[in-house]
Amino acid sequence: MYDPTVARLTYRALLGRRRALILGALPLLLIIISVLVRFLAGADDQTASDLLGGLALATMVPIIGVIAGTGAIGPEIDDGSVVYLLSKPVKRPTIIFTKLIVAIAVTMVFSALPTFIAGFILNGNGQQIAVAYTVAALVASIAYAAIFLLLGTVSRHAVVFGLVYALVWEALFGSLVEGARTLSVQQWSLAVAQKVAGGDMVTSDVALPTATVLLAVVTVLATWYAGQKLRSLTLAGEE
Amino acid sequence: MAVEHPVATQAGDQTRIHNIGYRTYDGPRLGRSYATRSLYSQSLRGAYGLGRSVKSKVLPMLLFVVMCVPAAIMVAVAVATKANDLPVDYTRYAIVMQAVISLYVASQAPQSVSRDLRFKTVPLYFSRPIETADYVRAKFAALASALFILTAAPLIVLYVGALLAKLDFADQTKGFAQGLVSVALLSLLFAGIGLVIASFTPRRGFGIAAVIAVMTISYGAVSTLQAIADAQSINGGGSADAIAWIGLFSPVTLIDGVQSAFLGASSAFPGGVGPSNGEGVVYVLVTLGLIAASYGLLMRRYKKVGL
Numbered sequence: 141m142y143d144p145t146v147a148r149l150t151y152r153a154l155l156g157r158r159r160a161l162i163l164g165a166l167p168l169l170l171i172i173i174s175v176l177v178r179f180l181a182g183a184d185d186q187t188a189s190d191l192l193g194g195l196a197l198a199t200m201v202p203i204i205g206v207i208a209g210t211g212a213i214g215p216e217i218d219d220g221s222v223v224y225l226l227s228k229p230v231k232r233p234t235i236i237f238t239k240l241i242v243a244i245a246v247t248m249v250f251s252a253l254p255t256f257i258a259g260f261i262l263n264g265n266g267q268q269i270a271v272a273y274t275v276a277a278l279v280a281s282i283a284y285a286a287i288f289l290l291l292g293t294v295s296r297h298a299v300v301f302g303l304v305y306a307l308v309w310e311a312l313f314g315s316l317v318e319g320a321r322t323l324s325v326q327q328w329s330l331a332v333a334q335k336v337a338g339g340d341m342v343t344s345d346v347a348l349p350t351a352t353v354l355l356a357v358v359t360v361l362a363t364w365y366a367g368q369k370l371r372s373l374t375l376a377g378e379e
Numbered sequence: 380m381a382v383e384h385p386v387a388t389q390a391g392d393q394t395r396i397h398n399i400g401y402r403t404y405d406g407p408r409l410g411r412s413y414a415t416r417s418l419y420s421q422s423l424r425g426a427y428g429l430g431r432s433v434k435s436k437v438l439p440m441l442l443f444v445v446m447c448v449p450a451a452i453m454v455a456v457a458v459a460t461k462a463n464d465l466p467v468d469y470t471r472y473a474i475v476m477q478a479v480i481s482l483y484v485a486s487q488a489p490q491s492v493s494r495d496l497r498f499k500t501v502p503l504y505f506s507r508p509i510e511t512a513d514y515v516r517a518k519f520a521a522l523a524s525a526l527f528i529l530t531a532a533p534l535i536v537l538y539v540g541a542l543l544a545k546l547d548f549a550d551q552t553k554g555f556a557q558g559l560v561s562v563a564l565l566s567l568l569f570a571g572i573g574l575v576i577a578s579f580t581p582r583r584g585f586g587i588a589a590v591i592a593v594m595t596i597s598y599g600a601v602s603t604l605q606a607i608a609d610a611q612s613i614n615g616g617g618s619a620d621a622i623a624w625i626g627l628f629s630p631v632t633l634i635d636g637v638q639s640a641f642l643g644a645s646s647a648f649p650g651g652v653g654p655s656n657g658e659g660v661v662y663v664l665v666t667l668g669l670i671a672a673s674y675g676l677l678m679r680r681y682k683k684v685g686l
Contacts, residue, residue: 162589166596173600180621181607191603199599207588214584299584300438300486303591307478 209288454540469558571673
């Protein structure tokens, strides 16, 4: 199910040239802000929780997920070079699975790791906040990568739709409509984080069993459907 | 042979030029300004997907509707309940809807310039009478106009609705005018930032992600820092000024600061305290500076392109 050559190519497509710059800039910004906040405001659990929840988990993880998830397959479909990959004797679900692994790995490295570091800078893992949000970022990375990889195979405007989901649905509707939160990767991962943290600093609107089931179902279903989509891929010209 | 060759030529030289009737163009030449205007109007139409495929109309039109619907609902509520004032200030509307505006810039700025780079059509433009400055101005003006249409349309809906609801005419007109000035500044600023980022990548998808990352991450970072500074100042940390200075670092809070200092808007900053007049001058200078800088960067970017 895992093809090292496809993985190598995907890593190069994701981290080559300027792409790595933007992927690296976001975590760097988070860490700089954490240092500033620690320096100006001192160690405070509520501040750490606000910063990690508001900036890291709500904004940074989805954006890194969109870039890595759609970037793993989108550009190849866009410029048509995916046919050279598809014409090789590699099963298409294998291609998707490999690209998913790569996208998950990249998202985790560029979002969960900085979250962990930022958490330690902010309050030295007081009340397990750093670990909790890191776990949330890890879990969210898996789901986001799978969803956005699927979007990359379905639509040519995958990045836009991915961002609409991440920013408009999760941030805007999630804050206005209670029900939208049940269908939000962010809340599912927060449910897992709540379990890890144990305290009342990290809270989620979704119960843990629901969240884990939904996370698993969404990830598996998205990956399976992306594989199906790739089996019957039609290459379209530029609009 | 000698009969067909009246002109004396050296032996073995068969070269000659035939006039086979091609005619030179002697119609009117519409020139540089016409080409610039055409580029402007085509780019503006393209920003709403007009003259492009149905698929590319979906997103800009959808965002336009999303911008206008809340305004229409507010007007309907104001008319039905005979309220004395609109639920949202004219100046506040764009700040509330900033996610939609950011998405629009992110999706349309790369559409406007990245595809020209990717399909290497930029050299073709420059083989026409237009020059670097014309191209940059046309693209900049087109995206800024498209953004102005996006942000001013809901204000017009609000204004017309307010007049229909028989709210105070002078008061509403003043608010409407202030709102228009603020969204004009916002359009120029967002268009500049979006185009500069988009012009550095021929990949549309990557351009979208880069623009949205700059817009939302800077806003997220600034508002988080402001919230922390606000909490500190309540606890007696004496950092109330810090809130205003932090606001300089993201486009949305920049516009928010400018309009709360000079356009009579209530600030969306935590604590509800916008910058004072002195700080407001800095805000205006930074805003204008950013617009000028993005123009300058675009000019530099297109001095040499893809050749």
